[in-house]
Amino acid sequence: MAMNTVTARAGEANLVFDDAFLRKLEQLELLARKIFRGLLRGEHTTSRRGRGLEFSDFRHYRPGDDFRHIDWNIYSRLDQLFLKLHASEDDVTLHLVLDTSASMGFGEPSKFDHARRLAAALAYIALHHLDRVGVSAFSDGVGAALPPIKTRHHMARLLAFLGELPCAGVTRFDSALRAFATRTRNPGLVILISDLLGAGGFQDGIEALRYGGHDVVVIQLLAEPEIDPPLDGALRIVDAETGDELDVTVDADLRRLYQHRLERHLQDVERFCRQRSVEYLRASTAIPFEDLVLKYLRQGVHLR
Amino acid sequence: MIELAYPLALLSLLAIPLLIALYLLRPRRRRIVLSTTALWQAALKDREPRVGFRTLLRNLSLLLLLASALVLGLALAGPQWLSRASGGADMVLVLDVSASMKTRSGIGRTRFDLALAEASRLVDGLPRDGRMLVMTSGHKALLRTAFEADRDALHRALAQVRPGDETGRPREALALALSLLRGREQGRIYFLTDGAFDPDADPGSPQVEFRVVGAPARNVAITRFDFRQELAAEDRFQVLLTVRNYTDAPVVVPASASLDEQVLFRRSLALAARAEETVVLPFTGRARGQAIGRIEVDDDLAADNQAFAAVNTDDPLRVLLFTRGNFYLESVLQAMPNLDLVKRDSPPAEDIARLALTYDVVVFDGIAAPQLPPGNFLLVNTVAPGLPFSDSGRLVRPGTLVRGPSALMGDADLTAVRIDQARRVAIDKPGPGLQRLFWSKETDLALALLEDGRKLVYLGFDLAGSNFPLQAAFPLFFSRSLEWLRPAGDGFVSTHIAAGSTWTIPLPASETRVTMRMPSGRSETLASEGGSLLFDATADAGIYEYTLAEVRRYFAVSLANARESDVNNRWAPARRREEIRPAGNAAQALVPLWPQLLVLVLILLALEWLVWTGSRGDA
Numbered sequence: 001m002a003m004n005t006v007t008a009r010a011g012e013a014n015l016v017f018d019d020a021f022l023r024k025l026e027q028l029e030l031l032a033r034k035i036f037r038g039l040l041r042g043e044h045t046t047s048r049r050g051r052g053l054e055f056s057d058f059r060h061y062r063p064g065d066d067f068r069h070i071d072w073n074i075y076s077r078l079d080q081l082f083l084k085l086h087a088s089e090d091d092v093t094l095h096l097v098l099d100t101s102a103s104m105g106f107g108e109p110s111k112f113d114h115a116r117r118l119a120a121a122l123a124y125i126a127l128h129h130l131d132r133v134g135v136s137a138f139s140d141g142v143g144a145a146l147p148p149i150k151t152r153h154h155m156a157r158l159l160a161f162l163g164e165l166p167c168a169g170v171t172r173f174d175s176a177l178r179a180f181a182t183r184t185r186n187p188g189l190v191i192l193i194s195d196l197l198g199a200g201g202f203q204d205g206i207e208a209l210r211y212g213g214h215d216v217v218v219i220q221l222l223a224e225p226e227i228d229p230p231l232d233g234a235l236r237i238v239d240a241e242t243g244d245e246l247d248v249t250v251d252a253d254l255r256r257l258y259q260h261r262l263e264r265h266l267q268d269v270e271r272f273c274r275q276r277s278v279e280y281l282r283a284s285t286a287i288p289f290e291d292l293v294l295k296y297l298r299q300g301v302h303l304r
Numbered sequence: 305m306i307e308l309a310y311p312l313a314l315l316s317l318l319a320i321p322l323l324i325a326l327y328l329l330r331p332r333r334r335r336i337v338l339s340t341t342a343l344w345q346a347a348l349k350d351r352e353p354r355v356g357f358r359t360l361l362r363n364l365s366l367l368l369l370l371a372s373a374l375v376l377g378l379a380l381a382g383p384q385w386l387s388r389a390s391g392g393a394d395m396v397l398v399l400d401v402s403a404s405m406k407t408r409s410g411i412g413r414t415r416f417d418l419a420l421a422e423a424s425r426l427v428d429g430l431p432r433d434g435r436m437l438v439m440t441s442g443h444k445a446l447l448r449t450a451f452e453a454d455r456d457a458l459h460r461a462l463a464q465v466r467p468g469d470e471t472g473r474p475r476e477a478l479a480l481a482l483s484l485l486r487g488r489e490q491g492r493i494y495f496l497t498d499g500a501f502d503p504d505a506d507p508g509s510p511q512v513e514f515r516v517v518g519a520p521a522r523n524v525a526i527t528r529f530d531f532r533q534e535l536a537a538e539d540r541f542q543v544l545l546t547v548r549n550y551t552d553a554p555v556v557v558p559a560s561a562s563l564d565e566q567v568l569f570r571r572s573l574a575l576a577a578r579a580e581e582t583v584v585l586p587f588t589g590r591a592r593g594q595a596i597g598r599i600e601v602d603d604d605l606a607a608d609n610q611a612f613a614a615v616n617t618d619d620p621l622r623v624l625l626f627t628r629g630n631f632y633l634e635s636v637l638q639a640m641p642n643l644d645l646v647k648r649d650s651p652p653a654e655d656i657a658r659l660a661l662t663y664d665v666v667v668f669d670g671i672a673a674p675q676l677p678p679g680n681f682l683l684v685n686t687v688a689p690g691l692p693f694s695d696s697g698r699l700v701r702p703g704t705l706v707r708g709p710s711a712l713m714g715d716a717d718l719t720a721v722r723i724d725q726a727r728r729v730a731i732d733k734p735g736p737g738l739q740r741l742f743w744s745k746e747t748d749l750a751l752a753l754l755e756d757g758r759k760l761v762y763l764g765f766d767l768a769g770s771n772f773p774l775q776a777a778f779p780l781f782f783s784r785s786l787e788w789l790r791p792a793g794d795g796f797v798s799t800h801i802a803a804g805s806t807w808t809i810p811l812p813a814s815e816t817r818v819t820m821r822m823p824s825g826r827s828e829t830l831a832s833e834g835g836s837l838l839f840d841a842t843a844d845a846g847i848y849e850y851t852l853a854e855v856r857r858y859f860a861v862s863l864a865n866a867r868e869s870d871v872n873n874r875w876a877p878a879r880r881r882e883e884i885r886p887a888g889n890a891a892q893a894l895v896p897l898w899p900q901l902l903v904l905v906l907i908l909l910a911l912e913w914l915v916w917t918g919s920r921g922d923a
Binding site: 107 | 344
């Protein structure tokens, strides 16, 4: 059953999903490459063999195995005991981890709005497939959190939560994610939505998520003016998070050096993620939201 | 030391705070909030890793602006540097015009031509702010221009210079040039010469630069030429001629001497290398006229191939003496050479004016003199009417005699003179023409008067009543008095001087003008009011002729100088040190500094612009 319209208003956020968009979302499936231990059965088939209904494989009988899973047809033909294995079907907990530091407020539309809409869309897809969805905000630490929810009836609550999130503070990526990994008891799929432009490093935070047993997807969201800054002349630029000021006179040469630095940063993030089997997606606020969800994210592994 | 011409202009420095305010009010940077500044900071580091340098550049811009304002304020105040000796570009050009500069040096050129060409080059190379003074060095040093910056004027002055027949005296010329540059230790003296002078001419100053011109030359010269009268033989004379060979080869030189175009002798002289020979030849007859000695030789210096002499026989001095008898006076007059004495023992019956024209000097000794017309008079123990002084009685044994600073008295010693009785005179009309010769504390005893064509010497006591005739000053007094009253020669005289020397012409009281005829044929009228005339335009060798008291007289000018004719004995100047020693008494001058400061302001502003542009690009 599809919701015709889901609307949440909080602050200046206006998270509206029209009917056609919601139907498109329902076509998507979230896949988990790891076997999760689900608290409730969901629509995901895990690679954990066991008592599930769907046949998966055979193996030799070992003393102590349940006789009820012996395939007697094979025994009659081969005179050997084989145990019939079935894939266990588990639900998946999706952790949407949202960067709410002040730097996310940059851009028109802001990266923060874009991130919340993206989070809402991902949550909707997960709930549609009977997965559990939790949302956590972080900046210099773990901020507001929405405990995992299971049913689509809670979608309005999730949207209200997203709409009320503030966009402020300094990014402490590593410490915040370490705290999140420690606090979360159910390993699952963590989709981290951030610009990754904090002054500190990001590596320890992602490593902490991996050590916590999570399957991690990093979505780095950048505003278009950050990729190709439309700046020129004598400026005093102010850091949105720290308030630090820097006098610059921007010209083509300096813009080239800036983009070179940004490219190096993005490549560092991507290389780090690839080396640790962390899915990495880079997105721009210039990409229309629907295209981002329906086409761009489908290029990834976890969405098909 | 720096002085300010306009100190009030320093008030413009008050504009510096305004400048700071303007600097601070420069357009502010646009403020932009970005998600992070870290990447921009990294980009800046990529462009300019030295952040401290950028900060310095930002501050440097203000500092350069402040420095510009400060220097501009100083420039407006008109600072002037009190500099020692600003006349660094002043030069003195000394041209050698001595006879040796006439030496041939190449085809159709003389050493002087070479020196003149070098002088022209120096004038052409005169710096734009430089000045040059042109002077010549002959027997005398003559300034041809003042310190002059006009090259054309300097060239015109050079065009008028020509060498004479003079003996060079470069030491005096260089001393004068150095005195002209006193206080200008950067000044230079260029001495353009052939070097034919003695080494002691070099003053040893590093300011003097010798530029020696000319090539070696061959020369044979007359170094002496003279006439003399044989003793006790009024009609027998001797002519002396010395010829010197300055070449390194023996020569045979035809030599001759003539007097008023009458050849006295002619013979060939065989001269060894660098040897000389003197010929003394007696002759009998009249010795009066223009004498010329010649050698006929084709050498490089023609000026010393002839020499000149003027032989004069002066008319005797005619003296009319009115006296009743004076042994001492008559003796001293008769002892004087070339003097015709006529004696009378009574006052003159005829016209005294005619007597004054007939006789060179009229003497009154103890006889009352009439009113004196123009002429030359000697009054002894008598006073004439109509004079600026008059007789006012008798004086017995006047006190110690005091001598005045007169040329007539010279340094005659009068301390032992004793006088029994003297005339007391009163000065009625003192004037510049009346000169006191000697006196006692009571009255004047000897006077000289020169006024209205009248020359007079007065002696106020009887010679027989004093011991004055026994003193050495007695003949000296009368000799000088007669010479002053009517200058005359002493009979035969051979008058010749070195080229460039001064010739003195004594003038009678009635003569104030003399017409001089030069060897070139040009005549010039000269005037003098002082009883004698000094004539120094004698650079050219030859006979100079003038007429005085209707008598034609001569004097000769010759080179006849062995050193000047030695044209190959040339002195080579030692190499000078380049540096100029600072003078102890250097002149000082105020040098304006505002042009340099203005240039500095422009440089500072240009630097500020560069710094500002650079900081815009870097920050």
